[in-house]
Amino acid sequence: MPKEPVSSMIKRLLLAITLFSLVACTAQQQKEYIKIRGFTQGTSYHITYYSPEEKNLSPEIDVLLERVDSSMSVYRKNSVINAFNNSSKGYLLDTLLANIVMLSQQFNTETDGAFDITLGPLVDAWGFHAKRGEMPHAHTIEQLKIATGANMIELNDLYLSKKHPGVMIDVNAIAPGYTVDVISDYLEQQRITDYLVELGGEIRTAGKSPRNTKWLVGIDKPIENSISGEDLQVIIELSNEALVTSGNYRKFFVRDGVKYSHTIDPKTGYPVRHSLLSATVIDKKSARADALATAFMVMGVEKSKEWLSRNSGVEAYLISSNTEGEYEIWMTEGLQERIKD
Ligand code: AMP
Ligand code: MG
Numbered sequence: 001m002p003k004e005p006v007s008s009m010i011k012r013l014l015l016a017i018t019l020f021s022l023v024a025c026t027a028q029q030q031k032e033y034i035k036i037r038g039f040t041q042g043t044s045y046h047i048t049y050y051s052p053e054e055k056n057l058s059p060e061i062d063v064l065l066e067r068v069d070s071s072m073s074v075y076r077k078n079s080v081i082n083a084f085n086n087s088s089k090g091y092l093l094d095t096l097l098a099n100i101v102m103l104s105q106q107f108n109t110e111t112d113g114a115f116d117i118t119l120g121p122l123v124d125a126w127g128f129h130a131k132r133g134e135m136p137h138a139h140t141i142e143q144l145k146i147a148t149g150a151n152m153i154e155l156n157d158l159y160l161s162k163k164h165p166g167v168m169i170d171v172n173a174i175a176p177g178y179t180v181d182v183i184s185d186y187l188e189q190q191r192i193t194d195y196l197v198e199l200g201g202e203i204r205t206a207g208k209s210p211r212n213t214k215w216l217v218g219i220d221k222p223i224e225n226s227i228s229g230e231d232l233q234v235i236i237e238l239s240n241e242a243l244v245t246s247g248n249y250r251k252f253f254v255r256d257g258v259k260y261s262h263t264i265d266p267k268t269g270y271p272v273r274h275s276l277l278s279a280t281v282i283d284k285k286s287a288r289a290d291a292l293a294t295a296f297m298v299m300g301v302e303k304s305k306e307w308l309s310r311n312s313g314v315e316a317y318l319i320s321s322n323t324e325g326e327y328e329i330w331m332t333e334g335l336q337e338r339i340k341d
Contacts, residue, residue, distance in 0.1 A: 033194075033210045040065045041073060041175065043200035048210070049187055050194040057190060061183060068179050071096045072171050085120060085168040090161035098158045100171050100178050103287055107174070108150040111295035111307070116266040118148045120168030126271060128262045141269040148266065176200040177244050177290025184286070201228045204242040204286045214239040216340060222249040222277035222319050222327075233319065233327075235340045242286035246293035247278030263297040274300040275320040277327075282315035282335060292316075301330060308332055 036047040036058050047061065071080045071094050084091035093101065104117040121144040125136040136144075147166035154161050160169075171178075176199050183197045184204045194207030196215050205215040218232035226249070236243060248261030260271040279296035283289040292314060296304040301320050308316055315335040322328045 031210065031212075036061060038062075038065075041069060041179065041200065042075065043176070045197075045199040047183065047187075047198070048196045049192045050207075050210075051190075051192055055190065055192075057187070057192075060186065064182055064186060065179070067094075068096055068175070068182060072100065072175050074170065074172075081169065081171065084160055087162070088165040090159060093155075093158050093160050095158065096182070097171075098155060098160070100174060100287070101153070101155055101160060101169070103178070104171065104174055104291065105150055105153075105155070107288065107291035107295070110311075111292070111299075113150065113266055114295040114298040115173065115291045116148065116150060117169045117171050117174070118150060118152050118167060119264050119266060120170040121147055121166055122264050122269050123170045123172075123262075124168065126260070126262075126264065145269045148269075173246070173294040174287055174291045176202045177242070177286035177288075180204045180242065180286040202242070202244045202286050202290055203238070205238045206240050208239070213237075217243055219243075219245060219280050219317055220247075220278070222247050224249045234317070236282075236335070236338045237340050238282070238338065241282050241284060242289045243280060243282050244286055244289035244293045245278055245280040246290075246297045248272075248297065249277060261297070263294060265298050272298055272300070275322070275328075276300050276304075276318060277321055278319045279304065280317040282338070283313070289314075305330065 031050055032054070033048050033050050034054065034056065038045055070076060070078070073079045074081055076082065080091070080094050080097050084093065101117065104115070107115045122141065125140060125144055144166070147164040152163045152167045153169065154163070180197050180199050180202050181204065184195065184206070187195050187197070188206070196203065196205045196209070203217050205217070209215045214237040217236055217238055218229060219234050219236065220226065220228055221231045221233045223231055246263070248263060263272045264270065265272045276297060279293045281289040281293045281296065283292065296316065296318065299307065301318055304316065304318060308314060315332045315338070317329070317331045317335050320328050
């Protein structure tokens with residue numbers, strides 16, 4: 001048999017490699033991602049992930065979501081959080097709530113008190129639990145403030161004690177982000193490396209999207225009562241990071257022409273009133289991003305910028321309104337790099 005010339009062999013080899021890469025590439029693009037959607041915590045969630053074995057993780061995720069809800073929903077009569085809030089001295093928590101309390105106490109210190117889960121009595125008095133805006137009397141606010149502050153609770157293993165019988169915790173500012181972490185961590189335990197988990201607009205991503213690129217996520221324009229995803233301000237590329245937005249444009253009430261947002265300044269006991277309309281935070285985990293986004297809404301633009309200059313690894317996009325009512329944007333350099341043009 002005549003021997004094939006070396007050059008021809010190389011050509012054939014190159015062709016084979018090219019064909020192989022093409023097939024591999026097409027196979028990548030055709031990867032079927034699994035999608036799960038549903039409702040929990042009074043909002044919707046949506047999970048997209050790639051599983052080579054096509055594992056349907058929906059039943060296990062339902063169990064996790066049910067566990068979170070029965071632990072920390074103030075809207076559920078028999079939840080663990082309500083049992084704590086109704087107790088006079090304290091209550092033995094489940095591991096999820098104990099964990100969220102522990103993290104929240106850390107974030108309280110990190111944000112110099114701006115993020116505070118002990119604002120429960122004030123959130124209640126301002127009518128944000130029952131969604132009916134109320135105007136509490138100044139005297140009532142002063143009274144309720146006595147039972148607030150991170151030092152009013154103490155966690156020993158699973159037992160959370162109160163330093164005042166009126167203490168009530170409210171974890172709404174971190175629960176969605178925390179839940180996204182619970183689900184994401186579960187997916188990682190299952191060796192899922194490409195996923196996007198979204199709950200109530202809070203997002204965590206890993207690996208690649210079905211288009212074999214980074215995940216693309218939008219930041220909403222801060223339009224009052226708008227539907228998330230309908231009117232986007234900007235699109236961000238993410239991978240192995242979480243993105244959370246807090247804003248005063250979804251939950252608020254107007255009384256005598258004054259807008260009262262659902263973010264309460266722990267120092268005053270009143271809803272914050274400044275020009276910041278929304279704060280978006282990118283961080284590794286969504287629980288911290290959620291807490292920081294709320295804290296930035298308390299701090300306002302200048303203090304948030306200062307905080308960000310002192311803390312590396314956190315990116316932010318702040319939208320405020322100027323005196324003409326136009327949007328004014330400020331963002332960290334790292335966030336600018338993630339914007340998809
Ligand atoms: P978010 O949308 O994540 O900023 O959460 C806002 C919710 O957190 C409010 O509806 C209250 O239930 C609660 N909240 C209000 N002010 C604060 C605060 N300063 N720290 C922690 N939670 C707060
Ligand atoms: Mg938050």
